[in-house]
Amino acid sequence: MSAPPSEQSFAGSVASPGLALGPIRLHVTAAAASAIPQRTPAEERKALEAAITAARARLTELAEVSDPMAAEILTVQIAFLEDSELAAPALAAITGGESAMAAWRAAMNEQIAGYQESDNAYFRARAVDMIDLRDRVADGLASKTTAPPPPTDAILVAEDLPPSRFLETDWSCYRGAVLMQGSAASHVSMLARARGIPMLIGLDADLSALADGAAAVLDAEGGCLIQHPAAATLDRCRQRLARLQADATADAAFLNKPAVTADGTRVQVCLNVDDPAALESIDPAACNGIGLTRSEFLFFGDTGLPDEETQFQTYLRLLAWADGKPVTVRTLDAGGDKPIAGLTPDQETNPFLGQRGLRLSLARPEVFRVQLRALARAAARGPLKVMVPMVTVPAELNRTRALFQEVAKDLLAEGFEARMPSLGMMVEVPAAALAIATFDADFYSIGSNDLVQYVTAASRDNAAVADLYDPLNPAVIELIERVVSHGAATGREVSLCGDMAAEPKFLAPLLNAGLRVLSVASASLAQTKAAVARCTLSESG
Numbered sequence: 001m002s003a004p005p006s007e008q009s010f011a012g013s014v015a016s017p018g019l020a021l022g023p024i025r026l027h028v029t030a031a032a033a034s035a036i037p038q039r040t041p042a043e044e045r046k047a048l049e050a051a052i053t054a055a056r057a058r059l060t061e062l063a064e065v066s067d068p069m070a071a072e073i074l075t076v077q078i079a080f081l082e083d084s085e086l087a088a089p090a091l092a093a094i095t096g097g098e099s100a101m102a103a104w105r106a107a108m109n110e111q112i113a114g115y116q117e118s119d120n121a122y123f124r125a126r127a128v129d130m131i132d133l134r135d136r137v138a139d140g141l142a143s144k145t146t147a148p149p150p151p152t153d154a155i156l157v158a159e160d161l162p163p164s165r166f167l168e169t170d171w172s173c174y175r176g177a178v179l180m181q182g183s184a185a186s187h188v189s190m191l192a193r194a195r196g197i198p199m200l201i202g203l204d205a206d207l208s209a210l211a212d213g214a215a216a217v218l219d220a221e222g223g224c225l226i227q228h229p230a231a232a233t234l235d236r237c238r239q240r241l242a243r244l245q246a247d248a249t250a251d252a253a254f255l256n257k258p259a260v261t262a263d264g265t266r267v268q269v270c271l272n273v274d275d276p277a278a279l280e281s282i283d284p285a286a287c288n289g290i291g292l293t294r295s296e297f298l299f300f301g302d303t304g305l306p307d308e309e310t311q312f313q314t315y316l317r318l319l320a321w322a323d324g325k326p327v328t329v330r331t332l333d334a335g336g337d338k339p340i341a342g343l344t345p346d347q348e349t350n351p352f353l354g355q356r357g358l359r360l361s362l363a364r365p366e367v368f369r370v371q372l373r374a375l376a377r378a379a380a381r382g383p384l385k386v387m388v389p390m391v392t393v394p395a396e397l398n399r400t401r402a403l404f405q406e407v408a409k410d411l412l413a414e415g416f417e418a419r420m421p422s423l424g425m426m427v428e429v430p431a432a433a434l435a436i437a438t439f440d441a442d443f444y445s446i447g448s449n450d451l452v453q454y455v456t457a458a459s460r461d462n463a464a465v466a467d468l469y470d471p472l473n474p475a476v477i478e479l480i481e482r483v484v485s486h487g488a489a490t491g492r493e494v495s496l497c498g499d500m501a502a503e504p505k506f507l508a509p510l511l512n513a514g515l516r517v518l519s520v521a522s523a524s525l526a527q528t529k530a531a532v533a534r535c536t537l538s539e540s541g
């Protein structure tokens with residue numbers, strides 16, 4: 001009898017947190033079929049055209065049932081397939097005697113290499129969309145009609161996963177996903193986070209080291225995939241899962257109650273919105289409104305920058321959902337880890353310290369004005385608040401206010417309903433936190449994700465310096481207290497909307513620093529309210 005395979009652990013970066021246990025399901029695309037043509041060039045040509053048409057039809061179907069952000073990604077893929085330039089080199093090679101499969105793959109591989117070699121992180125991340133198109137059409141050519149039966153509670157492992165494959169995956173069959181590649185800028189990491197699917201990217205392993213069907217633990221908390229887990233590892237994992245499940249059930253009881261500490265202090269808990277589609281499953285009664293809307297989702301599609309009407313309608317939908325509760329929209333925070341093609345600079349040596357957030361908006365007033373106009377129109381229709389990211393000096397806030405007032409005045413002159421909303425600022429830059437009293441903002445929202453990285457000089461997405469990226473660093477807490485005191489002294493609201501707000505172990509320090517308004521992702525709403533209920537301020541200080 002052969003010995004059972006021994007446990008193997010592979011490190012990866014956490015793209016979406018969580019823990020899962022299940023068999024590995026390797027996602028392997030159709031291998032290239034024979035390079036020898038089986039048909040006449042005319043038949044090979046017809047086969048390629050039919051496969052392209054079928055792939056386009058499938059993507060169109062998918063776009064129709066997807067949320068707006070995902071649909072935009074798919075629309076760009078469809079546009080590629082509709083462009084006759086895409087297939088032209090393959091068709092020429094077929095005329096020269098190659099098989100449709102070999103010609104198509106060679107032509108697409110050349111395009112993909114161009115994207116992968118780009119200096120621009122955004123274009124590199126788009127290579128995955130082209131790989132998806134290559135494989136979809138290749139699958140059609142190979143007449144791959146017999147898909148394997150859906151797995152049960154498996155961990156999906158793939159080289160990379162384009163958004164379209166993510167969207168058409170039935171995630172009820174999977175407990176999590178692991179990608180050999182992936183990037184922080186990839187849409188798929190964002191989609192996984194928005195849907196609460198645990199995901200690791202950049203696994204330190206070769207796909208061939210993993211076995212389809214092997215038992216595995218996906219630890220998207222510690223950042224590793226464990227193949228063939230030993231009995232003790234499985235036990236620990238099952239215990240942790242049982243604890244997580246019991247905690248989630250207990251926390252759910254707090255979802256629809258006001259958040260009040262054990263000693264009676266009321267805390268407002270608002271929602272962070274990255275993707276409005278996620279709001280469909282949430283009752284607005286469970287929160288105190290929207291504390292942060294990352295408006296980048298409007299700009300991530302590849303179909304160009306969103307026009308005023310598109311933005312206006314989106315902001316109105318948020319107001320309608322909130323049903324009278326305040327909705328805070330953050331103006332575009334492009335740059336850093338969120339490049340936007342055609343907008344963010346390409347060659348910055350340190351994008352986190354470059355032209356991101358409000359710096360970029362002020363440098364591109366023709367883009368900023370469109371967003372401010374849409375926001376001023378929406379503000380006339382409900383309790384909208386607007387805040388600006390990455391503010392460093394008061395002049396930036398003052399320029400924003402002046403531009404906003406000008407835009408609102410123009411709109412009124414043009415006969416639109418418009419209003420200048422309450423204008424707040426995110427506190428993410430240490431210089432702004434230190435000199436907070438010099439900023440004439442209507443409210444302040446502390447962006448701890450960035451504040452911590454700038455105070456500790458430790459990147460928020462680099463596991464190698466994760467121990468230095470400490471939200472409880474005394475310097476961070478001192479800055480938070482400073483902002484809260486200034487808010488209290490001037491009667492202005494101070495909230496905190498970084499991930500720190502959703503981590504129960506940070507709650508007591510935040511409440512003891514005087515914070516009374518938190519904003520968290522929807523998946524953390526119940527847990528945060530439950531943590532508030534367990535907190536006793538007088539004891540935890």
Ligand code: PEP
Nearest residue numbers: 447448449450497498499
């Ligand atoms: C933050 O920095 O804490 C924040 C909420 O903004 P983002 O995570 O979008 O940079």
Ligand code: MG
Nearest residue numbers: 428447449450
């Ligand atoms: Mg930030």
